[in-house]
Amino acid sequence: MTDSILVFMIFWDDLESESKPGIALKNNSIKKEIISILSLSGNVTIPDLSKKLVISVPKITALVNELIADSIVSDYGKSTVASGRKPSVYGLVADSGFFLGVDIKHSHINIGLIDLCKNLASTSKHIPYTLTNERHSLDELCNIIKTFIANSAIPGDKIVAMGLNLSGRINSTTGYSYSFFHFNEDPLSVYLEQATGIKTFIENDSRAMAYGEYIAGAAKNEKNVLFLNLDYGIGMGIIINGQLYYGKSGFAGEFGHIPFFDNEIICQCGKKGCLETEASGRALTHLFREKIKSGYASIITKDMAPEDIKLSHIIQAVKDDDVLAIDLIAEIGEKLGKGIATLINLYNPELIVLGGALAETSEYILLPIKSAINKYSLNLVNTDTQIKLSQLNENAGVVGACFLARDRVLEAR
Amino acid sequence: MTDSILVFMIFWDDLESESKPGIALKNNSIKKEIISILSLSGNVTIPDLSKKLVISVPKITALVNELIADSIVSDYGKSTVASGRKPSVYGLVADSGFFLGVDIKHSHINIGLIDLCKNLASTSKHIPYTLTNERHSLDELCNIIKTFIANSAIPGDKIVAMGLNLSGRINSTTGYSYSFFHFNEDPLSVYLEQATGIKTFIENDSRAMAYGEYIAGAAKNEKNVLFLNLDYGIGMGIIINGQLYYGKSGFAGEFGHIPFFDNEIICQCGKKGCLETEASGRALTHLFREKIKSGYASIITKDMAPEDIKLSHIIQAVKDDDVLAIDLIAEIGEKLGKGIATLINLYNPELIVLGGALAETSEYILLPIKSAINKYSLNLVNTDTQIKLSQLNENAGVVGACFLARDRVLEAR
């Protein structure tokens, strides 16, 4: 069967339709559960499914055979594990569907494509793009996506869904973006769907990164995880019971704007005293420039004016053992650590993953954070919380976007 | 049938046993679902159940009849709603099982008993008891519980389970209490089970109160709720997606001990700068005494030495329009409000319920809290968050304990 994705989508729509008599509806819901199990745990055997779903072997066999006939599922040969007759293992047909992930950074876009079996099919990194809150910037974005699809080996109609990350405030349930591209009556997700022809889910960048680390990075197999996106601003993605937590209107996790300091620095958000005003990449950049202006030495300043110094330069300087940069990152780390201690007391998570530009300084920021946590959070609570650096780094966003699109479609519960 | 609880428990154990052939197992699990639906939404009809569970009417009819034969369910007559032949409504048999709730306060205990249908069967409030971390205090507690059962009209063997609240750190999954009664190898819940003969679930007091407000108080029908227990200390109960959130090891919600102030006041927990050090009943009491000592006037001091002033006196003074008390509670409210703004930014809840002793001052504490929230939390985030006063007040704990015991047994998912 050549156009299996068409089959897949027709099949899926069919499963979705609830206007069936009881038994067809039941079979469909069992089929969805089977797909969900296959999607979650890779390849499984018929006895496995039978036990897990408490449905007899012949029944499961019949349904799996139907899924095979629809080319959604395939027999992948015999299991290798011990004693007794070896069962056939079944899995999803990888190329019967693809999922696109689009991660929009400050000055570039990363795009990725995964298949039904979570394999990366193709990527394109660092596509130049400037995100501004204007219509032409949105148009350009759509063109970049369309070009990527046109250039990829996968036919466009095999792409089942797309996940797209934006910074700022996003309600991923309704599909509205409030900080960028809020031009139309319709939600941004609907606009993108119409422009690209692909079912679209939008998500806040930090949340998508959190999801990426949860599915394929540092937070695999954990259930309650906080992901901190330490960049110019501070974002947070919250995973509770293995699912992204959104709060009432999708804005949970505004860690950067908790009233944490008694200072007079006006934050991006308009308030003063936000955590971000003293503990963020932006704060670090300001601090660094001030220090340089007041005469401190650094390897950076050899060929750069203070006002041209970017966060990336400072991060690089830390890696190059620049003393000023190291001192300042430690200062930021100490303050962040006190904030993280607050998070630990409130969420008692099993893991906190540090990502974003600042996390690239690894031990330089990790140690002051850890010592602040010990100082400021309850011992009984923090002993169970691990602190880890991001594993996916700058790929966390794309990976998260791909998987969000996939899981929204496949693992809908 | 006289001893229906015995039947209920035998029946329940039977449902639990997983060593059955497929079909009996399936029927049992559907029966459990039926009980869970009845328990959740009161009385329902057979067509309702059929639609909800996607199981044919004759099958549901057969299972409901079995449940009736077991006297777990009863036919409660015809529905009153419109058009067409009126269906029979079925519900749980109220007195086939009871659930005990024990709420341990600083100097007294409240005990309550509800039946399967959530009706309050009996209560006993303000039983004198002093909670100390000693064996004889635990023994006394067991005696009080046994006496309550002996004196109630309900035979002890009809009590299916008991919920018990304690302040301090509790892991309700394992049943261990760390702050009180941590004498034995076994979890406290097991000790209590052996001492009283009743299946016991222990819970942190603030969490139980949160659950009470969620099931039967100010937070009915909400899904993401924070409950603040504003007393000598500050406790928090978190409800996410309609369920109590515990965190990795059951300590989530340590709001009172977030590092919030840059002061030198040593907290109960040993750290300094905790929110509790300046924004709690304990802080209020200290402040009040200091003010009195330094010459401020108050209606309280007429017949009391400064060191004898208790939190309850100050709360009463606020209600009696005492200016000093009102000023100080507003000061506490402002600081608490800033802390709550942090919670709103992090959790984006739909509702925050204020309970505990301080909440009894109602508007006097509510207004400064609300104005601090507006000042310190992001507008886009806080517009969706309602702030309400507790509806159950000092009953929140007992009610929560009863319902927790009930729901742990009945709505196990």
Added chain:
DNA sequence: ATTAATTAATAAAATATTTTAGTAAAAGGC
């Protein structure tokens, strides 16, 4: 290498569940 033990797969028999069709009960319009 043959046999015993273990687990998978399948066919047929036994059982269960859903459908269908018909009856019952209620409300509202004429």
Added chain:
DNA sequence: GCCTTTTACTAAAATATTTTATTAATTAAT
């Protein structure tokens, strides 16, 4: 007050699912 419409309930027929029994495939032990 009768007829139409709507929904509930029930019995029997039709269909589906599980059980049981049998065969197949594999490992480990003799």
